[in-house]
Amino acid sequence: MIKKLTLSLLAFIIVIQVSGQKLLSPSFTYSHKKPSYITLKDGSEITGELKNVKRKKGLIKEIKIENEEGKKVKLKPEDIKEMYLPQSGLDKVSQAMDAATDAQKWTNEQMDQDLLDDGYVYFENAQVYYKKKKKMELLMQLLNPSFSKEVKVYHDPMAKQTMSVGVGGVTLAGGLEKSYFVMTEGDEAAYKLKKKDYDDEYEIMWEGCEALISSDDRAWKDLSEHVVQFSECQ
Template sequence: MNKKLLLLALTMLFVGSAFAQKLLSPSFTYSHKKTSYITLKDGTEITGTIKDLDRKKGLIDQIKIEKEDGKKVKLKPEDIKEMYLPQSGLDKVSQAMDAMSDAQKWNNEQIDQDLLDDGYVYFENAMVYYKKKKKMELLMQLLNPTFSKEVKVYHDPMAKQTMSVGVGGVTLAGGLEKSYFVKTNDGEAAYKLKKKDYDEEYEVMWEGCDELMNSTDRAWKDLSKHVVAFSDCQ
C-alpha cells in the first residue's frame, strides 16, 4: 500500500470522529533524528535526540539523549518532571489523526500545544496507585493532553486492547484500551480504571455532574466524551 492510499484509508476511517475529542493511541516508537524536549525535576531543560530508550514491564526505565553539544546523558524516570518525545512511523500518523479536533476550552495551559500539534507525545511524572494500590511516582504518557484540565487519562502500559482496525495488513487504528490510569484534580494519585468495572465506577467518578448523571450514554468507548462533559460541569 502506497502512502496516498494509506492516508486516504486513514481519512475515511476517522472522518466521522473529526469533531470529537478522543483519547490518543499510546505511542511506542520515537524518532532518533528529531529533537526531544525534557525538563528535569530540578528545572534543568535538556534538548537533544534519543539514542536509546529502555523499558521495563512497559514503563520507560531509562532514556539516553545526545544533547546539542554532542554530550550523551542517561536519565532515569525519577529525575524527569516532563518530556515531549517525537513520534516515528505509523505511530505519528495515528496520533495526528486521533488529535484532529481542537479543544481550547479544556486545554491544560501548562502543556505545550504547539509541540503536540507537531506530532510530539507528552509524558509527565505522576503519582500513581500501582501494584496493590501502592503509591509510586511513574513517568506516564498522557492520552488526553488537549483536554486534560480537569481529568487526566494516562496510558496503562500493561493494558490489553479490544480489536484493532487494519487495511491491507497494516494496523491503522488500535483497539480500545481495556484499562487506563485516571486522575481528577482532587485526587491524590491516578488509579487504574478497568473497562469491566466502568459501569460500577461511573456514578462515583462523575458525581456532581448532572449531565452525566442523567445520561444513558455510559459506554466505555465514550470515556473521552465523559471527560469533556465533566470538565464542562466544573
C-alpha cells in the same frame, strides 16, 4: 491497489473520528530527526536526540538522550518532571488522526501546545496507584493533553486492547484500550480504571455532574466525551 485502499480507509477513519474528542493512541516509537525536550525536577532542561527508551514490563525505566553538546545522558524516571518526544512512523499517523479532534477550550496552559500540534507526545512524572494499590512514581504518557484541566487520562503500559483497524498487515488505528490510569484534579494519585468496572464506578467518578449522572450514554468507548462533559460541569 493496496495503497489506494489504505488511503481510502485512512480517510474513512478520519471521518469517523472527527465526531468528538478522542484520547490519543499510546506511542512507542520516536523520531531521531527532531529534537526531544526533557525538563528535570531541578528545573534544568535537556534538548537533544533521543537515543533509547528502555522499558520493563511496559514501564519506562531509563531514557538515553544526546544533548546539544554531543554528550550522552542517561536519566531515570524519578529524575524527570516532564518530556516531549517526537513520534515516528505510524505512531505519528495515529496521533494526527486523533489530534484533529482536540478540544482547545480545555487546553492545559502549562503544556507546550505548539509541540503537541507538531506531533510530539507528552509524558510527565505522576503518582500512580499501581500493583496492590501501592503508590509509585512513574513516567506516564498523557493521552488527553489538550483537554486535561480537570481529568488526566494516562496510558496503562500493561493494558490490553480491543480490535484494531488495518490493511495489508499495517495497523492504521489502534484498538480501544481496556484500561487507563485516571486522575481527577485534587486526587493524590492516578488509579487504574478498567473497562469491565466502568459501569460500577461511573456515578462515583462523575459525581457532581448532573449531565453525566442522568445520561444513559455510559459506554466505555465514550470515556473521552465524558471527560469533556465533566470539565464543562466544573
